Every structure is written in structure tokens, then in C-alpha cells.
Amino acid sequence: VFCLNPSDHQHLRYNPLRDTWVLVSAHRMKRPWAGQVEKPPEEHIPRYDPGNPLCPGNTRANGKVNSHYDSTYVFENDFPALQPDAPDPGSDQHPLFQSKAARGVCKVMCFHPWSDVTLPLMKMHEVVKVIDKWAGLVEELGATYPWVQIFENKGAMMGCSNPHPHCQVWASNFLPNEPALSDRCQRSYYQKHGEPMLQQYARQEAERKERVVVESPDWLAVVPYWATWPYQTLLLPRRHVLRITDLTTEEREGLADIMRRLLTKYDNLFEISFPYSMGWHGAPTGPHLKEDNSHWQLHAHYYPPLLRSAMVKKFMVGYEMLAQEQRDLTPEQAAEKLRNLPEEHYKNREN
């Protein structure tokens, strides 16, 4: 398809979900690295730590006590960025000084009672419980809030301050920038092409194969054609699914399976507990539940920071912040590397 050799010659690729371009300069991997190295993730985490506020039965910063939970566990974030009762900032009139009220709730969700497991090391039925709880929270909070953001910051490198397996759920009375942009892009694609963008995309990728990392009858994980982070992936159902709440029991089991396979490959890449931020995007909720959202397709984004090794990440800095994102290997190279990794977790092999 390319007249150029994409791993020798820089080029631009279009991200149809954000209406932006990414600069692919794969030859940059050849430069030596003399910059910052990260501390690799802590590998020996105690199953139970009496001082960890996320463990069952422990007391949190605000004096509240966790239940002796034995599956998932959800509680209100003790330092929420969004609270239900913030007053309206009023209006300044000047177009350069605009503010708006922001209201919402922030929840924390533990995946498992043990601190020393992660999703790829959990049992299938335990991961299904996580997915069911995600759907339950979108159902509950999405009844009124237009946007419910499920996200996981994994690893100290991604600002996560607690090794216990957990994610966060922030619901807001506004549609945040990223989903608003994605909504616009998917809507205009649907209007132009008569098919949901990401359903067509999944079909194309399943045929082309070169960017597929793992697949199953119901699901597909690819390094998207327009990936910005070195090992970024996009996880998609094959069926047209608007929201996580719409997944059938079978699809939830299939999702648990493909998540475990994808995350095992991630961990196997550098043989560490792979850091990332991930999150779900689906059709908006609350007042949008009554609208036609056929242009939407449920999907998860995985954004891992590492580039060269367990200790060298990609810095999205000067040029990326001021001009445009730039990547140092092609999405095809990243996909091939991940695809060829074993599906058995390195920690299980050791035993």
C-alpha cells in the first residue's frame, strides 16, 4: 500500500476519532537514549497491607472503614474532583473569561480483595465481575449524568498512588472534551458513510490483519492505524454495541477473556506489570439515552507510556504539546511485537 518504507521514512496518519494527525517517524528508534530512566514497577506487593486504604476491612483517610469485601468493591472517592453540589460560577459576560458549573461524583472501584493480583492474573469469573460492575455503575450513574468515565491509571508512572488493583469512575453533568470530539467525529462519519465508523474499522482491521494484537469471535484489539502512544491499543466489539450496559452475558465473558490476553501480552513485553491509563468510551447517557446514537460504537483505549524498555518511556513533550504528536515506531511494528508474544503470563511461567 505504501510507496515508502514506513519504518525508514516519516509520514502523517489521520486519526478519524479525533480529527487530528500523527507524525510517524520510525527511524527515530535508532537514536541512542541518554535521558531519564524510570524506576521499574514494584514487583513484590503484599497480598494484604494493614496500611493500605484500599484493602478489605481497612480504615481510609477520612475515617470510613472498608467492608470485608471478597469480590469488587465500590466507594466514593475521598478527594473527589467532582462533587454533586458545586454552585454555579455565574457569568462574566466576557467571551475570554467563560466558566460553567461542573457537578458530578467520583467513585473508586477495587477489582479484587488482594493487592498482589492484576486483571491478567485474575480468574475469568473474577474479571467478569469487574465488567458487570462497570456496567452496573454506567447504568446507575448514567441514569442522570450525560457522561460516566470509567478509567484505570495503572502503575506509579501513570500517577497511580496505590498498587491495589482498582479503577475510577467519574460521572459529570457535562460531556467532557474528548467524548464530545469523538461524538462529533463518529456522527459525521455515520452521516457520510451510513455505517458506524468503528464497526467499519473493526471489519477492515480484521481483514487486513497487520495491526491486530488479539481477536476472538466477539472482540478485536488492534494498535490503531493512528496510534500515538508506542503500544497504544483500541479494544472493540465486532457487533454494533452502543454502551457497556448493552453487552450480553456471552460478550462479557468474551471481553474478560480478550482483556486477560491483551494485558498478558502487555506484561510479557518487558516482563513487568505494564503501566497504562485505559478507559471506556460509549454513547453518552442521561438526557442522551433518548436520542439516536447509532453513530456510536463502544470501545476502550489503552495508553501505555513505555517505549524502549521497562524503564524508558515515550516523552510527549515540546513538539507533541506545542505542535503535533510524534511516534518512534510504526503501529504495524508495535502490533507485530505484541502479537508474537506468548499468551501465558510470565509470572505463571516462573512457577
Place this chain on the structure above:
Amino acid sequence: VFCLNPSDHQHLRYNPLRDTWVLVSAHRMKRPWAGQVEKPPEEHIPRYDPGNPLCPGNTRANGKVNSHYDSTYVFENDFPALQPDAPDPGSDQHPLFQSKAARGVCKVMCFHPWSDVTLPLMKMHEVVKVIDKWAGLVEELGATYPWVQIFENKGAMMGCSNPHPHCQVWASNFLPNEPALSDRCQRSYYQKHGEPMLQQYARQEAERKERVVVESPDWLAVVPYWATWPYQTLLLPRRHVLRITDLTTEEREGLADIMRRLLTKYDNLFEISFPYSMGWHGAPTGPHLKEDNSHWQLHAHYYPPLLRSAMVKKFMVGYEMLAQEQRDLTPEQAAEKLRNLPEEHYKNREN
């Protein structure tokens, strides 16, 4: 102006340069931090290091030898993300697999022959030389390239792999995402309000005072109303100036002065060599030199990563990547803190 107390209640603010919103949740500063701490910047850097490829007279990775420069020094990046001769990727036809040719040049520019100085510790006339060289490079590369991005990654935390004071200049045959967005926003503001957005903004901020960090007859540095990074600043001329090449001799001296004052305050905040990524945005060049770009106003963005101390940065992760940027102190709080810092550099005080 606010009915709410902005440091207790979250709210949204509008960024007119990017057409996005930022979530301001100042009460989040109250949460304790148990997450990753960074290594503070190296404070003892030798003036000359025989192994440093940026020092005068030294040999670089590709065998080329630096001149014995005694002021600024510009050379081609040995591992350029943009090269002048990349072939055209051809066209795939499918709207989800779009690519484009990317051509350009990447230059490195040393600010000074010594490795142990930074801009705020350099003499006025030495900083003026840096500004003159910036203008010279925009003049030269902007003759043909539509965009010339000057940027500085400072500190290992911002992916900078060499402590020698330097910046980079990447020129491209395309208008990257960020300037393209800024161009659209400034253009539509100008069409609606008949005045360049950022000229009006500078006037407003000079009157309101609450976000001003440093000012002079020709220049103004503020923590913008819509800042996302904790101590982000926006540096603006008061006069309507399209490009850095248009600055008068006096304005260049004024710029050297205000940069030294701003960067001294940054260094004094945590008494370290303050890390940041910064860059210049001005009206596009090359074929755009002949167009009417009255909507543009030259400005520099400073994006520093630190939040709480020399060792705790702000993590723009899960919620920020998937949903929307969120900040933990108000722009007014950040501006006040910076404004109240001394204008004498802590390193000069020590002597």
C-alpha cells in the same frame, strides 16, 4: 465575579485558543500524595564535559565536530523526526486509512557555550542573542516551510536528555494540529469581535491583574484563565505582533528581560532548575506569508509539569487523556504564588 469560592468548588473554564474546557478542582490539593516522586534535577553540571555532544569542539554521535562556538550554535539534529526528502506515502483510498507525506528539517540550537547556565542565569545580551537566532531561523526556514516550531524541553522530567542549555527547531511542510487549531480559533474570534483575541486578552489581564506573573511596558506573562498545567504561563507582547521576526530591537531586549524574570520566578518556586516544555506560536509562514494573518498574535506557552514540590508532578493521565484536563489549584492561586516570589535567582542569592 464568582458566586462560588473557586478554591473550594470545582467549575469549568473555557480555553478560547483550543475551543476546549478545563475542570478546575482546587480542593484536590488537600488530598495527601503517596504516589511517584521524581528525582530532583541535577544541580551540579560541569561547565564543560568532554563527553557531552553539545559542548563546543566536541564530536557528536555521527562523527561531526562542533565549532568552538562562543555564543549560540545551530546544527542539524542527528536523529531528525523530519527529513527533507521523505517519499509520498501514496493513497489508500479508504477514509479510515489516510496518510500524507511529511517533510521538513530538525535543528538543535545551543543557547550558550557553557553547560552550567540556563536562560535566567545568562546575561541580558546573551539572551538577546538567543532571541535574534530564533528570529533568524524563523526567517530562514519560514521562507518555504508553512510552520517552524521552536520548542525547548527543559529537564530530564520533560524528556530532555542533555543538560546543556538548548532548544530545538522543527520546520514542516504541514501545519501541525496545535497551530492549525489555534489558527481556526483566533480567526473566528477576529471575525466575530474585530480584534485579535490575544491582544484583547492581554489588555484584559493587564487590567484585571489577578493572573499576572510579570509585566513590562512591552510584554506580559500570565497564568492563563484556562491554564491546564499547574504553573502554566502565556507570554504575550502588548503590541499586535504576528511573528517573532517582527519584533523590534527594543522588544527583543524587553523579551530577554521578561523571560529572565519569569524563569527566575520558576526556578525560585521550588529552588531547583525548573523543568518545562515551552514553545513559540506565531502566524504561519511559507505560503501563508502572503495571506492576511491579522487574527494572529505572537505568543509563547510554558508548560511546567510540577505540582506540589520539586519532586511531585501533575499526572495528566486517565481522566485527562480519556475525558478532560483537570487542575488541582486555581490559575489565580498559581499566579499569586509566582508573582510573590523574588526576582533575584536563588543561585545568585547563595553567592
